Amino acid sequence: MHAVSDEQLIQWVAAGDASCLGTLFERHHKGLYNYCLQLTRQPSQSEDLVQELFLRLLKQARTFRGESSFKSWAYHILRNMTFDQLRKAKRQQTQTDAEALIAESLVDLRSAEQAAAGQQHVQMLARCMASLPVEQQEIIWLGRFEFPDYNALAAALGCTAATARVRMHRAMKALSAGFEELNGVMADV
């Protein structure tokens, strides 16, 4: 818990003190970046999106109405920006063809620490995550790392808590099935 809440800080930004945005950046930039990276697989693109997000937050601070937490609001804006980028790049259309490459690149990005820790199953999990549709990767990532309850998760995704719950169930079933399948393949090898 922080001494000054995110919501108070963004109100001060709206009142003209842009320096408070620096504190919000320190609190959230790593999570925002990793969320973006999970979806785009591009570190530099993810950094650009996070930078653009904070400029938007500066411009749109006055539109924050406190209906959700600042964090949910920021993730929702970043989500829209990221999906716009993905649509422009037509990533969805090429996903199947690039699936193997994507899975490899994700493992490459994170493999050093994991290999050192001997966490091969985590690498397999990363491969399974990368093979899921981007919406399923997104909800698992956000639910596991950023939003522990359905209400906050729903606010970030821009849907109802019931919808978020259903999407999470489906995504976890898909991940579980993929993981079991890959485990079986590894066991056969």
Added chain:
Amino acid sequence: MSDRIDQDRDVVGTDAEKHLWGSLALMAQAEPDRSLRSRVFQAIDRQTLQAAGPWWQRFLPALPQQVATLALVTLIGSLVGYMVGSVGDELDARVARLETELSSMNQQLLLSQLNAASAPERLAAALRVSRVAQRDAVLADALMQRAARDPVASVRSAAITAIGDDINQSDIAEALFLLLAETDSPIVQMAIVDLALRHGDAQVIRELRARVNAQQLHPSLDGYVSDAIQELKI
């Protein structure tokens, strides 16, 4: 039905699902490039200044603009008058005196801007001071006041940057390191660290390393400072 995802039996109902959910947490989080922080802060500063109005309004606010214009007209008028009179040495002496007066007026203008009520105006003043080659004690003191007490972190950061080579003066270095220990703003800490690394002599760098060892820096700056000091090989 619980709203918490990790208590949802449809997500973590079985042992296998619990294991999977636990394993997800082990997926490593990547670190964004170190330059992202400075890029974002610079972009925020640019945006703030743009929002404050056109550039000429920032650097020449209403009242000081009148003063500067008056000074310029006086200088040109004097020059023309004395050129017509062709009085040689006397002209040089008067021009030198006028230059001194103009320099003094400029300093008064900067001091006034550094203490302005508007944060963008104070920020613009701090940026201008950084381009002033020679500063007297009054201006240096005003800069330190901004660095230590301004309510806006961006202004504090700009004021710290403007201190430049003056960091090698022991009293200024001491004040800055005290500020480094007391501030909870990573922007301000980064400005002090950058200033020390760019302009500091060996004594300043040694002091900075001591602060790093004493864990007085924001955690995200520790690695940055250690790497930079390593590169300096001091």
